Amino acid sequence: MKQFKTLSLGLLALCLMFSSSLMAQKRDIYELKTYHIETPEQEAMLDSYLEKAFIPAAHRHGVAKVGVFKPIASQPDAGQKVYVFIPFKSLSEFEAFEGKLLKDQTYLKDGDAYIHAAFDNPPYKRIETSILRGMSEHPKFAESNLTNPKNERVYELRSYEAATEQLYRQKVKMFNSGEMDIFEKLNCSPIFYGETIAGANMPNLMYMTTHENMEIRDEHWNQFRADPDWAGMKDLPEYQNTVSRNDTRLLYPTNYSDL
Numbered sequence: 664m665k666q667f668k669t670l671s672l673g674l675l676a677l678c679l680m681f682s683s684s685l686m687a688q689k690r691d692i693y694e695l696k697t698y699h700i701e702t703p704e705q706e707a708m709l710d711s712y713l714e715k716a717f718i719p720a721a722h723r724h725g726v727a728k729v730g731v732f733k734p735i736a737s738q739p740d741a742g743q744k745v746y747v748f749i750p751f752k753s754l755s756e757f758e759a760f761e762g763k764l765l766k767d768q769t770y771l772k773d774g775d776a777y778i779h780a781a782f783d784n785p786p787y788k789r790i791e792t793s794i795l796r797g798m799s800e801h802p803k804f805a806e807s808n809l810t811n812p813k814n815e816r817v818y819e820l821r822s823y824e825a826a827t828e829q830l831y832r833q834k835v836k837m838f839n840s841g842e843m844d845i846f847e848k849l850n851c852s853p854i855f856y857g858e859t860i861a862g863a864n865m866p867n868l869m870y871m872t873t874h875e876n877m878e879i880r881d882e883h884w885n886q887f888r889a890d891p892d893w894a895g896m897k898d899l900p901e902y903q904n905t906v907s908r909n910d911t912r913l914l915y916p917t918n919y920s921d922l
Contacts, residue, residue, distance in 0.1 A: 690797035691750050691804055692757050693857050695869065697791040698745040708777060708786040709745055714919040716774030721749065723770075724763045725756065728806065730854065730922035732818055732914035735877075746820065746914060748854070748871075748922065750804040757794070795857030795869060800839040804855040806922055807873040813916045816873060817880045818854070824867040824908040831866035834905035837896065838868065845890050846872055849883050854922055864910070880913075 700706050718729045730748035734741045751757040764770050771778065777786050797803060809816055825831035835858055846853055851872040859867050874880035887893060896902065916922060 689753070690799065690802040691752065691855075692754050693795040693797070693804065693855060694747075694749040694751070694757060695793045695795065695857075696747040696749070698747070698786075699788040699791065700743060700745060700786075701788050703742070705786050705788075706742065706745065708780070710917070710919075712774050712777035712786065713745075713747065714917075716770055716777065717747075718919065718921065719773070720764055720767050720770035721760075723767065724760060726751065726760070728804070728921035731917045731920040732820070733917060735817060735913050735915050738913055740912075746912075748804075750855070791863060793859055793862030793869065795855075795859050795862075798835065798839055798843070798856040798858060798868075801843050801853070801856040804922075805853065807852045807854060808850075809852060809873055809875055811875050813918055813920065815876055816915055817875075817877050818871055818873050818914045818916060819880060820869065820871045820912040820914055822859075822864060822867050822869045822908075822910040823906045824864050824910070825905055826907040828866050830905045830907075831868070833901055835868055837902045837905065838870075841892055841896055845887055845892050848892075849886050849890070851883055864908075877913075 698709055700709065713729075713731055718731075721729050726749060728750065730746075732746040732748070734744055749760075751760065780786050807816075807818075823834055825834055838856060843853070843856055851874065854871040854873060856870040857868065859865050859869060872883075874883055
């Protein structure tokens with residue numbers, strides 16, 4: 664009887680360890696929304712909605728952090744886009760989120776000007792959305808470790824498109840096999856790395872790194888290109904021609920952004 668009890672406890676411990684391992688490997692789901700705007704009035708309406716209605720409601724319904732970013736002044740689309748990054752723990756959480764908002768009376772009241780905007784005075788031109796899944800070696804989003812003023816920072820959002828799904832998978836493998844480690848080593852303080860599962864530019868992956876300012880951002884990239892780990896990886900045959908287009912956006916976080 665004693666041996667049976669010991670065996671049962673051992674099996675229970677193994678099951679708990681296995682369950683914990685599975686939970687540790689669970690990957691975040693990210694929604695990345697790009698609001699296209701045309702006027703300062705639209706930007707002001709959108710800022711008010713995001714700060715006073717959407718982000719507080721997201722917090723109430725289990726989304727701990729929401730990132731809001733805008734193109735820095737030197738970018739050609741400055742004043743024309745607002746990026747909203749929303750991390751979820753699962754697809755089911757993402758699917759349930761909008762329904763929760765529409766039942767939240769505080770959200771509906773605080774967001775009334777945005778929600779019930781007139782057809783001839785909308786708060787944006789269009790919304791573009793991508794759904795991503797955290798990469799296996801960086802399955803969760805992270806807060807930036809930067810401490811300088813938000814309006815001085817440069818957050819770099821990159822999308823790497825591939826010519827085929829197979830080449831895309833090889834680029835994802837490249838990130839999981841060491842490319843992300845180089846960014847960590849150089850203290851680029853990444854927010855997320857994601858595989859796009861629904862979006863306009865598939866097949867593509869996306870990621871965001873953060874830098875104190877433009878000078879440090881440029882220094883980080885010079886260090887990356889000279890890094891011996893990158894030199895040992897970039898010319899491997901399996902990683903050739905994996906990127907057909909690199910779309911780079913240089914952003915800064917709004918003062919009310921959580922990230």
